[in-house]
Each structure stands twice: as C-alpha cells, then as structure tokens.
Amino acid sequence: MSDHAKRRAPFLDMDPALFTDFYQLTMLQAYWREDWNKTAEFSLFARRLPECRNYLLACGLEDCLTYLEELHFSEPALEYLRSLGHFSDDFLDWLKDYSFSGDVFAMPEGTAIFGGEPVLEITAPLAEAQLVETCLINRINAQTLAASKCSRVLTAAQGRAVVDFGLRRMHGTEAAVKAARAFYIAGVASTSNVMAGSAYGIPVSGTMAHSYIQAHEDEAQAFRRFAELYPETTLLVDTYNTLEGVRNVVRMAQELGPDFRVRAIRLDSGDLADLSIRARDILDAAGLEKVRIFASGNLDEYSISRLRRSGARIDGFGVGTLMGISADSPSLDFCYKLTSYDGKDQCKFSTGKETLPGAKQVFRVEEDGKYVRDILAGREESHPGRPLLVKVMENGKRIDTDAADMVAARERAREDLARLPESLLGLEQVEHPYPVEISESLSARLERLREKRGK
Amino acid sequence: MSDHAKRRAPFLDMDPALFTDFYQLTMLQAYWREDWNKTAEFSLFARRLPECRNYLLACGLEDCLTYLEELHFSEPALEYLRSLGHFSDDFLDWLKDYSFSGDVFAMPEGTAIFGGEPVLEITAPLAEAQLVETCLINRINAQTLAASKCSRVLTAAQGRAVVDFGLRRMHGTEAAVKAARAFYIAGVASTSNVMAGSAYGIPVSGTMAHSYIQAHEDEAQAFRRFAELYPETTLLVDTYNTLEGVRNVVRMAQELGPDFRVRAIRLDSGDLADLSIRARDILDAAGLEKVRIFASGNLDEYSISRLRRSGARIDGFGVGTLMGISADSPSLDFCYKLTSYDGKDQCKFSTGKETLPGAKQVFRVEEDGKYVRDILAGREESHPGRPLLVKVMENGKRIDTDAADMVAARERAREDLARLPESLLGLEQVEHPYPVEISESLSARLERLREKRGK
Numbered sequence: 001m002s003d004h005a006k007r008r009a010p011f012l013d014m015d016p017a018l019f020t021d022f023y024q025l026t027m028l029q030a031y032w033r034e035d036w037n038k039t040a041e042f043s044l045f046a047r048r049l050p051e052c053r054n055y056l057l058a059c060g061l062e063d064c065l066t067y068l069e070e071l072h073f074s075e076p077a078l079e080y081l082r083s084l085g086h087f088s089d090d091f092l093d094w095l096k097d098y099s100f101s102g103d104v105f106a107m108p109e110g111t112a113i114f115g116g117e118p119v120l121e122i123t124a125p126l127a128e129a130q131l132v133e134t135c136l137i138n139r140i141n142a143q144t145l146a147a148s149k150c151s152r153v154l155t156a157a158q159g160r161a162v163v164d165f166g167l168r169r170m171h172g173t174e175a176a177v178k179a180a181r182a183f184y185i186a187g188v189a190s191t192s193n194v195m196a197g198s199a200y201g202i203p204v205s206g207t208m209a210h211s212y213i214q215a216h217e218d219e220a221q222a223f224r225r226f227a228e229l230y231p232e233t234t235l236l237v238d239t240y241n242t243l244e245g246v247r248n249v250v251r252m253a254q255e256l257g258p259d260f261r262v263r264a265i266r267l268d269s270g271d272l273a274d275l276s277i278r279a280r281d282i283l284d285a286a287g288l289e290k291v292r293i294f295a296s297g298n299l300d301e302y303s304i305s306r307l308r309r310s311g312a313r314i315d316g317f318g319v320g321t322l323m324g325i326s327a328d329s330p331s332l333d334f335c336y337k338l339t340s341y342d343g344k345d346q347c348k349f350s351t352g353k354e355t356l357p358g359a360k361q362v363f364r365v366e367e368d369g370k371y372v373r374d375i376l377a378g379r380e381e382s383h384p385g386r387p388l389l390v391k392v393m394e395n396g397k398r399i400d401t402d403a404a405d406m407v408a409a410r411e412r413a414r415e416d417l418a419r420l421p422e423s424l425l426g427l428e429q430v431e432h433p434y435p436v437e438i439s440e441s442l443s444a445r446l447e448r449l450r451e452k453r454g455k
Numbered sequence: 456m457s458d459h460a461k462r463r464a465p466f467l468d469m470d471p472a473l474f475t476d477f478y479q480l481t482m483l484q485a486y487w488r489e490d491w492n493k494t495a496e497f498s499l500f501a502r503r504l505p506e507c508r509n510y511l512l513a514c515g516l517e518d519c520l521t522y523l524e525e526l527h528f529s530e531p532a533l534e535y536l537r538s539l540g541h542f543s544d545d546f547l548d549w550l551k552d553y554s555f556s557g558d559v560f561a562m563p564e565g566t567a568i569f570g571g572e573p574v575l576e577i578t579a580p581l582a583e584a585q586l587v588e589t590c591l592i593n594r595i596n597a598q599t600l601a602a603s604k605c606s607r608v609l610t611a612a613q614g615r616a617v618v619d620f621g622l623r624r625m626h627g628t629e630a631a632v633k634a635a636r637a638f639y640i641a642g643v644a645s646t647s648n649v650m651a652g653s654a655y656g657i658p659v660s661g662t663m664a665h666s667y668i669q670a671h672e673d674e675a676q677a678f679r680r681f682a683e684l685y686p687e688t689t690l691l692v693d694t695y696n697t698l699e700g701v702r703n704v705v706r707m708a709q710e711l712g713p714d715f716r717v718r719a720i721r722l723d724s725g726d727l728a729d730l731s732i733r734a735r736d737i738l739d740a741a742g743l744e745k746v747r748i749f750a751s752g753n754l755d756e757y758s759i760s761r762l763r764r765s766g767a768r769i770d771g772f773g774v775g776t777l778m779g780i781s782a783d784s785p786s787l788d789f790c791y792k793l794t795s796y797d798g799k800d801q802c803k804f805s806t807g808k809e810t811l812p813g814a815k816q817v818f819r820v821e822e823d824g825k826y827v828r829d830i831l832a833g834r835e836e837s838h839p840g841r842p843l844l845v846k847v848m849e850n851g852k853r854i855d856t857d858a859a860d861m862v863a864a865r866e867r868a869r870e871d872l873a874r875l876p877e878s879l880l881g882l883e884q885v886e887h888p889y890p891v892e893i894s895e896s897l898s899a900r901l902e903r904l905r906e907k908r909g910k
Contacts, residue, residue, distance in 0.1 A: 015650065015653070018649045018650040018652075018653050019622075019628050019631075019632075019648075019649070019650045020649055020650075021620070021622065021623070021647040021648070021649070021661050022647050022648075022649050022652070022659040022660060022661030023647065023661030023662050023663055023664055024661075024664075025649065026661060026662070026663070026684075026685060026688075027663055027664060027666075027667045029684065030663075030667065030680060030681055030684050030685075031670075033684060034680060036670065040670070042666075076653075077653065080652070080653040081649075084652075084659065086685070126670060130664075130666060130667075133623075133664075133666075134622060134623045135628075137623040137624065138622060138623050138624070138625065138627065138628065138631065139627075141623070141624050142624075142625070142626040142627050142630075145626075165476070167474070167476065167589060167593060168476070168588075168589050168592040168593050168596070169592065169593070169596050169597075169786040169787075169789070170593065170597070170626065171597040171600075171625065171626040171627070171630035171633075171634070171780075172593065172594075172597050172626070172627060172629040172630045172633055173474050173590075173593065173629060174626075174627040174628060174629040174630065175597075175626035175627045175629065175630045176474075176593065177474075178626075178627055179626070192476040192477050192478065193474075193476070193477075194473045194474070194475055194476070194477050194480065194536075195470065195473040195474045195475075197473075197477070197535070197539075198470070198473050198531075198532065198535040204477040204539065205477060206476050206477030206478030206479075206481060207478050207481070208478055208481070208482055208485075209478055209479075209482060209585075209588075210792075210793075210803055211482075211497075211585060211588075211792070211793040212482045212485065212585075214793050214796070214801050214803065215486075215491065215495070215581060215793065215796050215801075225485060225489060226485055229481075229484065229485050229488060230481060230485075230541070233481075239803065240908065321786050324786075325626075325780075325785040325786050326785075327785055327786065330780040330781075330782055330785040331624040331776050331779075331780050331782065332624075334624070337665075337666070338665075338666040338669050338670065341669070341670050346669050346670075347669075348665055348669060348694065453695065
C-alpha cells in the first residue's frame with residue numbers, strides 16, 4: 001500500500017476482507033464449490049429517502065475504491081477463518097489469491113441524488129461482487145448520511161459559517177474523521193477534528209472550553225491570558241454569566257485599546273437568540289461592531305432556522321452531536337442488489353423490496369439552469385440529460401477521474417445545490433418529490449421478469 | 456505496543472493524540488505557557504438519561520485505557536501541528552515527551568448506571584487531563600450507547616436469541632466492530648460481523664442472502680446446494696413467496712429423510728407475526744417441529760415486543776440497523792467536567808449544565824437481592840452499599856482488574872439486570888426513575904461554592 005493510500009484510508013489496514021457479514025463468506029464458499037462465478041451485476045441504492053430528506057449528497061466513494069483496490073485475505077485473517085471450522089482448506093487456499101477484478105460505475109461524490117438511484121454499480125465475477133456488499137453499503141451509508149444532513153444545516157445557516165463540532169459524540173474515531181470529510185464536501189468552513197485536519201487537509205478551528213475559564217482565578221484573567229497567546233481568538237463568554245462575560249470582553253478591549261484583536265465571542269448555553277441580541281447591543285455600544293458572535297450548543301438545521309426567524313444576531317454556528325450522528329435520521333435505506341447474473345436480468349419481488357434489473361444509468365434533465373427530472377434507465381439506453389454515473393474502476397484498477405476527489409466534490413455539491421428546485425431546500429418534506437422516471441425500456445424489462453415469475 | 460494491545464485497539468494506531476478537538480491543543484499550549492499544570496480532577500458522566508432509557512450499561516473502558524496508555528505525539532503528528540502555525544517550537548518540543556501519567560477510577564464495563572453518575576474519573580496534571588476529553592467522551596458515549604440499546608432489545612426478546620446484524624448501516628468499520636463488542640457485553644448470542652469475531656473472539660453466525668437464492672435456477676435448487684455444504688444451516692425463505700419457501704424446505708426434508716439437518720428458517724419481510732404462525736403450522740404438519748423460526752428485518756425492542764404480544768412463533772431475532780445506530784436515541788448526554796484544580800473544588804453553574812465538585816464514589820444499596828438506590832458522594836466518604844467506581848489506572852499504568860474484560864463485563868451486565876427494579880426493564884420511561892441521592896456532604900460542598908460565586 002502506498003503512503004498516500006494509507007493516509008487516505010486509515011481504518012482499512014486490519015484485514016478489510018473481514019469487515020463483512022459471516023454469510024458473505026459461507027455464500028462465497030458455496031459459489032466457489034459450485035464453480036458458480038460468472039459475471040454478476042449489483043446495484044447499490046437507497047430504496048427511498050427518509051421523510052426528513054428531500055435529496056441526498058452522494059459520499060463515500062473514495063473509501064469504497066480504496067477498499068476494492070486493497071481487498072485481500074491476510075495470513076492472520078485466513079487463520080481466523082480456519083479456526084471457525086466452516087471452511088475447507090481448499091477454499092481457504094483459494095482465498096489467498098482473492099482480489100477484486102471488477103468494473104465500477106458510481107455517482108461522483110457531492111452529487112445530489114434521489115430515492116432508487118444507484119450510487120454505485122459493480123460488474124464482477126459473482127464471488128467478488130457478493131463479498132463486498134457489507135463494506136460498500138457501510139461506507140456509502142455513513143458518509144452519504146453525514147453529507148446529506150450537513151447540507152441541510154448549511155442551507156438553514158444561509159451563508160453563515162458552520163463549523164463541525166461533532167466528534168465527541170459520533171460513533172468512534174473513524175466515524176468522526178470520515179464524517180468530517182463528508183461535512184467538508186457538503187460545505188462546512190472548518191472542523192474541530194484535528195485528526196480529520198491531518199488526514200484530509202480540512203481546515204481546523206476552535207477556541208477555548210469552559211474548563212479553561214474555570215481553571216483560572218476569574219473569567220477576566222482567563223480571557224486576558226488566552227488572548228495574549230492567541231490575539232485573534234474567539235472567547236467563550238457563558239461559563240458563569242453570559243452578559244457579564246461579554247462585559248469582561250468589553251473591559252479587556254478598553255484596557256488593550258488598539259492591541260485588542262479578538263475576533264469573536266462564543267455563546268454555548270441559554271436562550272441564544274435573546275443573548276445574541278443583548279450581546280450585540282453591548283458590543284456595539286462599546287464600539288466593538290467588528291467582534292462577531294458565534295453560537296453553539298445542541299444546534300441543528302431546525303434550531304438554526306428558528307434562531308434566524310427570531311432575529312438572533314449570530315454570525316456563525318458550531319454544530320455538534322445532532323449533525324454528527326444525523327439525529328433525525330441516523331441511517332439511510334441503502335441496499336445492494338443483484339441485478340443480473342451471467343447476462344440474464346435478475347430482480348427481487350419481496351413486498352416493498354422490489355429491484356430493477358440490469359446495469360443502469362441516471363440521466364439528469366436541466367431546464368433554465370435548474371434540474372427538472374431524472375430518468376433511471378438501462379446503461380445502454382440513450383436519453384436527454386446528463387448521464388450521472390461515471391466509470392471509476394476497470395478490472396479492479398481505479399480510473400483517473402475526479403469522482404472521489406474531496407475538493408472537486410465540494411464544488412460539485414455547491415453547484416448541484418444551486419440547481420436543485422428551490423422547494424427541495426426547505427426543511428420539511430416536499431409534497432411533490434423530485435421526479436425520477438423509470439424509462440419505458442427498463443419498465444418493460446421488469447414486466448417481462450415479473451411475468452416469467454408468475455407474479 | 457504489544458501484539459495483544461494492538462489486537463484490542465485496532466483503530467488507535469494512527470496518532471491517537473490527534474483525535475481531539477483543536478481547542479484542546481490551543482488550551483494545552485496556553486497551560487504549558489502559563490506553567491499551569493497542577494493536579495486536576497475531571498469527571499465523565501451522562502447529565503441525564505434519554506427519555507427512552509431507564510438505565511445505561513457502562514461500556515468503552517477498555518478502549519479508554521488503551522488510549523491513555525498509548526497516548527503520544529508521533530513525528531508526523533507534530534509536523535502536522537507545526538504546519539498549522541498556531542504552535543511554538545518550544546511547545547511542540549515539549550509535546551514530544553507528552554504522555555498520560557494520571558490515575559483513573561471507572562465503572563467496570565457492564566455496570567448498570569444512571570444519570571449524573573460518573574463513568575470515569577481522571578486525576579492528572581491539568582494539561583494531561585484536559586487533552587483526553589474528546590476521545591474519552593467519544594469512546595464511552597458510542598459504546599455505552601450500543602450496550603444500553605442492546606440490553607433493551609434482549610429484555611424484549613425474553614430469553615430468545617438475538618444476533619447482531621447491524622454492521623452494514625453502522626457508522627463505519629470501527630463503529631460496527633466496537634458496537635459488536637458492546638452488544639456481546641449486553642448479551643447477544645453472536646454477531647454477523649466477522650471482523651468483530653476476529654478482533655474479540657465473539658461468536659459469529661449467519662446464513663444466506665437473497666442474492667444467493669436469486670443466482671440459482673430456483674429456490675429449491677439454492678436450498679439443496681446450500682444445505683449440502685452446510686447441513687445445519689438456516690434457510691432464507693422469503694425471496695419470492697415466503698410460505699412457498701417454507702414448503703420448499705418441507706419438500707427438501709421429505710426428499711432427504713434422516714439426512715435433513717437444517718436447523719432453522721429465516722423470515723426477513725412481510726407480516727412476521729402472521730407468517731411465523733403459518734410457517735410454524737406448515738413445519739409442524741410435516742413433522743418438522745425441531746426446525747426453528749428466525750426473524751429479521753427492521754427489528755428493535757419495540758417491534759420484538761409487538762411480535763411477542765401478537766403471538767408470533769419466533770425463536771430468535773436478527774437485529775440490525777435500529778439497534779446498530781441506537782435509532783431512538785443515537786447519542787447520550789455524556790460530558791467531561793473539571794471538578795477540582797490544585798486541591799480546590801470546581802464546578803460549573805451554566806443553566807442546565809451544573810456539575811458537582813471533587814472526586815466521587817457511587818454507593819449502590821441492595822435490599823433482598825434488588826438494587827434500591829445509589830448514593831453519589833465524595834470519594835473519601837463512607838456510606839452503606841457497594842462502591843461502584845474502581846481504580847483502574849495509577850500513574851498512567853493499567854491496574855490488573857477485570858473492569859474492562861469483555862467476558863467479565865457480560866456476566867456483570869447479566870447480574871446487574873437481574874438486580875434492577877423490575878419497573879426499569881419496561882420499554883417506556885418510568886414515572887419514578889431509579890433514585891440517585893447526592894450525599895449531604897457533597898451537597899454542602901456545592902452550596903459553599905455557589906455562595907462563593909454569589910449565585
């Protein structure tokens with residue numbers, strides 16, 4: 001593994017092949033034994049959007065590609081599998097040379113997507129395409145979840161800076177680092193997560209904690225000491241009494257005169273709207289119009305929107321737990337389904353879990369600079385609109401595209417948001433979801449399969 | 456790092472010191488510059504329980520101890536920090552020798568805990584105790600969350616086996632592997648997560664996917680092939696038509712006679728209660744009373760409880776996403792607060808965020824084999840009941856206890872659940888939460904501080 005790849009995939013270095021459901025391995029042995037390894041096509045998609053999402057931002061491709069490139073069974077992994085008593089020596093020998101040799105089409109990271117649209121499509125020998133299901137769903141689900149939630153928070157903030165404060169209550173180190181990347185793609189200004197800064201080059205920021213204030217004799221002393229070291233810092237004013245904290249900042253400004261360069265104060269508790277208005281008044285009355293007000297404390301798109309409506313004078317938001325875990329919808333309905341085997345269309349008819357057959361393409365139709373509808377079609381079909389799924393891997397090797405580049409993805413998300421119908425950008429579920437049409441040809445293929453199955 | 460430690464902490468090998476909020480590092484430099492590094496005490500606790508939890512199961516200590524033992528700044532980490540332009544060369548040099556030299560008291564993993572009770576208490580020089588906040592909260596939050604949710608699912612299942620199927624929609628590899636350990640502590644029978652099996656020795660299990668059935672000519676053929684290789688398997692019967700699937704199992708049993716050793720069928724969609732009753736009838740009518748019925752598909756404690764009440768004939772549950780992400784409460788209210796500095800009590804009075812001063816102990820009072828109340832007190836106090844917080848680290852070195860041993864923790868959780876008041880084991884919020892009393896002495900210390908602050 002190159003140093004670069006290692007840096008990009010810090011959590012895949014302990015036998016990625018074992019990050020799978022046990023049944024993938026029992027099925028793998030079954031396929032191997034039956035020599036049942038013709039070309040299969042699988043599609044990874046969200047069956048439907050959660051009620052509180054009108055679109056998703058595709059994310060997680062970079063990790064999926066790294067995983068597929070590096071997939072192998074190490075000696076310790078094989079030893080572990082041997083110890084389980086379910087696998088034959090011949091099969092375990094065969095796993096020694098296992099790697100992924102397939103092709104991948106994907107939505108570039110940062111693309112706005114909708115229910116039913118494939119984010120990733122795999123064409124590979126069945127044994128290769130099946131094993132990777134668990135990890136691919138996991139990566140795409142977690143990171144698309146994070147990017148999509150963050151996009152709503154940014155919309156609610158209406159151009160004010162949003163900083164990711166979420167790492168302490170996200171589900172582990174990796175969850176927090178990967179989500180920080182997804183948030184950056186969605187558009188945050190910076191993150192407080194130093195490891196994410198180091199791993200991905202995302203800007204980091206942060207100020208001081210209540211404990212720093214508490215450790216000093218009094219708040220004014222803590223402010224002075226901190227600003228000596230970091231003259232352009234943000235001072236946390238709510239440890240004891242918020243407005244008294246603001247007045248301590250004003251006193252410090254009066255003492256320091258032109259040497260006062262503090263950029264902002266931070267409110268972290270209480271009635272943020274009211275406190276921000278009163279803090280603004282105190283600062284302005286002291287001629288400190290340039291000092292910005294930054295707020296944090298249990299924020300999300302809903303509370304940010306309420307703050308805005310109640311006239312809060314807040315210039316930026318630190319958003320933590322509720323965005324970090326996508327609290328109102330902490331998972332998405334992603335699944336990974338077989339759509340063809342050995343050249344024959346396949347689909348599943350279980351109640352509420354139908355799938356469409358074959359490899360696909362999504363065509364996005366634009367009118368007057370706005371997206372108006374998508375057409376979900378067979379990959380070989382031609383339709384008006386821009387095809388969204390891009391070939392990103394061939395024969396197990398990554399193709400040089402910008403589909404999984406973080407900076408390109410951030411720009412892509414920005415452009416896509418500007419082109420989405422305005423109605424989708426509200427916080428409530430829209431009455432008329434974005435139209436995703438299934439092409440006539442694809443519908444007909446599904447119908448033929450249904451008739452064949454006698455359903 | 457020993458091989459053993461490495462195996463237990465697979466995600467900490469990339470500069471654990473950087474898994475922190477940026478402000479921890481700016482504050483660290485400020486403390487260092489002020490030579491402000493006297494002994495501090497910090498307490499990590501959940502302010503209150505979420506509405507849908509009547510108790511929590513403490514979890515995550517093992518990872519916290521490993522983190523504290525291994526904490527250091529690598530050369531690449533220091534290079535990265537240097538590149539940010541906020542840190543002096545002298546400070547970065549000082550970080551080269553940074554390590555954690557403090558003492559830790561903790562609730563052993565698997566202990567039932569309540570709002571306000573410390574899970575972890577740290578005594579260390581301020582600079583050491585402050586930096587670790589982010590990572591400690593992250594570890595304890597994510598793993599306590601998982602164990603606590605799982606405990607409810609197991610209670611709802613009333614002794615029927617529960618298998619962790621959650622990894623594909625948890626928030627990353629690490630989230631899924633660590634949660635699998637927490638679920639095992641809470642009491643699951645096994646996990647589908649092979650990496651968790653390999654990392655922690657948790658039993659793994661699993662059966663077959665719909666795609667395996669689809670890849671074959673028909674369902675009956677797929678069943679036969681799979682059972683040839685895994686005679687005691689579980690067959691998934693709902694790919695096309697559930698009851699037809701059950702009949703295919705019956706036909707196979709009739710064909711194979713005494714060679715038929717299939718242990719169970721799995722239902723994964725539709726009306727699970729109704730289908731399980733009808734499947735049971737079909738199996739029983741064919742003399743297959745021994746074939747168990749296993750169910751999965753969007754299950755949690757609420758749906759398992761409903762299934763039970765509607766007479767479902769289900770012998771075991773595969774529980775995935777909703778448990779994996781603790782969907783009804785995807786985070787807990789854990790925080791980490793300074794409680795003393797240089798021998799002086801400290802606390803915070805911000806609205807709704809009060810803290811109690813000093814190092815603590817929790818005494819659990821038992822009557823007739825049931826827990827009746829806890830007393831939250833200063834660590835030096837004596838009270839009736841069993842003290843729960845155990846010394847697990849001294850001078851930065853782990854003490855040999857079973858507080859973070861997975862198998863001991865599973866047994867501890869089992870015993871604690873049996874001793875909790877019955878009312879806490881329901882799915883709804885209890886009217887009268889478990890009583891946690893604050894000792895008179897601790898209350899008096901808080902009052903003294905409040906008077907001193909003039910509040």
